[in-house]
Amino acid sequence: MAETTSDPPKQYVQSHAAHAFVQDLLTHHGVKPENATIIAKCLVSADLRGVDTHGINRLPSYLARVRAGVLNAQAEPTLSQLTPVVAQVDGHNGFGFLAAHMGMHSAVAMAREFGIGMVSIKHSNHFGMSAWVVQQALDEGGMMSLVFTNSSPALPVWGGREKLMGVSPIACGAPGGEGQMPFILDMAPSVAARGKIYKALRRGEKIPGDWALDQDGQRTEDPAQALKGVMLPMGGPKGSALAIMMDVFSGVLSGSEFAGGVTNPYDPSKPADVGHFLIAIKPDLFMDLKEFKERMQYLHEKVVGCERMAGVDRIYFPGELEQLCQVEREKTGIPYVEAEIQALNKEAELVGSQRIQSVSSK
Numbered sequence: 001m002a003e004t005t006s007d008p009p010k011q012y013v014q015s016h017a018a019h020a021f022v023q024d025l026l027t028h029h030g031v032k033p034e035n036a037t038i039i040a041k042c043l044v045s046a047d048l049r050g051v052d053t054h055g056i057n058r059l060p061s062y063l064a065r066v067r068a069g070v071l072n073a074q075a076e077p078t079l080s081q082l083t084p085v086v087a088q089v090d091g092h093n094g095f096g097f098l099a100a101h102m103g104m105h106s107a108v109a110m111a112r113e114f115g116i117g118m119v120s121i122k123h124s125n126h127f128g129m130s131a132w133v134v135q136q137a138l139d140e141g142g143m144m145s146l147v148f149t150n151s152s153p154a155l156p157v158w159g160g161r162e163k164l165m166g167v168s169p170i171a172c173g174a175p176g177g178e179g180q181m182p183f184i185l186d187m188a189p190s191v192a193a194r195g196k197i198y199k200a201l202r203r204g205e206k207i208p209g210d211w212a213l214d215q216d217g218q219r220t221e222d223p224a225q226a227l228k229g230v231m232l233p234m235g236g237p238k239g240s241a242l243a244i245m246m247d248v249f250s251g252v253l254s255g256s257e258f259a260g261g262v263t264n265p266y267d268p269s270k271p272a273d274v275g276h277f278l279i280a281i282k283p284d285l286f287m288d289l290k291e292f293k294e295r296m297q298y299l300h301e302k303v304v305g306c307e308r309m310a311g312v313d314r315i316y317f318p319g320e321l322e323q324l325c326q327v328e329r330e331k332t333g334i335p336y337v338e339a340e341i342q343a344l345n346k347e348a349e350l351v352g353s354q355r356i357q358s359v360s361s362k
Ligand SMILES: NC(=O)c1ccc[n+]([C@@H]2O[C@H](COP(=O)([O-])OP(=O)(O)OC[C@H]3O[C@@H](n4cnc5c(N)ncnc54)[C@H](O)[C@@H]3O)[C@@H](O)[C@H]2O)c1
Pocket: 001, 051, 053, 054, 126, 127, 128, 129, 130, 131, 149, 150, 151, 167, 168, 169, 171, 184, 185, 186, 187, 188, 189, 192, 193, 194, 195, 196, 315, 316, 317, 318, 319, 320, 321, 322
């Protein structure tokens, strides 16, 4: 979202061009076209929403894993129906996007029929920005959702000093009032997502001093030093407990890795074995949909219309900043720095796929 220090010049790429680039790059790596479409949509939606840390710039790290043989680009997830409202997906070490997409599709179908659908996902990989899974539940069925994942160790538990828990995001959503944006919360339990440190490193920027400690336990503004150290949990023991919660629901329950066992998405030495946990809920279970939406509208009005603290011009509903960003970027294109475009084009050159088409620079 907001730049942390200087703002380097950007090249603007239209979302359809970014999508076409990803689609072609992935199919050149053996991903089936329909699967490449799903992955491209998820990655480009992160860039559109301003979650630049989890967009198409993640491709070089994913593809390094494919080339190293630790992520199977051709794997298809499989689903087992365990009860009418519970399913299990095995990602078979394919792209996390595909396993989560299959899982949420199934959760929505179950919720449509029975009010709720729960899916546990094992043997998956990093699925990027959680909000796309929340959006899928909204788009496919107007469903409320909970979207949990675990991730590789980056955060000490409260009182500890070694990396143990992942900076594992907690996401959830609900349809908004009539004509209103939905409620979408998508937050990592650290002061900042680790992807923001990778982004600062890519862009040659400093990070705020309260995000991470270096390997000697000192606060640092240098992203390279921060990546050698630990992320700081938000709210001290509370952020640490939320990270443990993600591991209980996504790792322990699913049968995937947990307790520090998930491999870092930038480490191409072994499979990641990420777990996810998804729930879809029909919003009109306890009242009709009209009343639910009126109540969401009332909540939205109370939240954004409440008395503001000094120095605050506007109050935003969770997910609103990202949705405003998306509206803007659909018009202007998505801004990338030159080094990011070069890294992506280098990937394209390796396999002879199309280069990324930018429309303007400023
Ligand atoms: N897959 C993974 O393993 C993984 C790991 C870490 C993070 N992530 C992703 O990284 C992304 C970034 O996470 P983050 O914690 O840095 O997000 P963030 O801090 O930018 O936003 C967190 C939440 O707070 C809301 N918010 C932010 N500013 C606000 C404001 N001024 N007013 C009202 N609401 C506001 C946002 O809408 C969002 O729902 C997420 O999309 C997350 O899914 C993924």
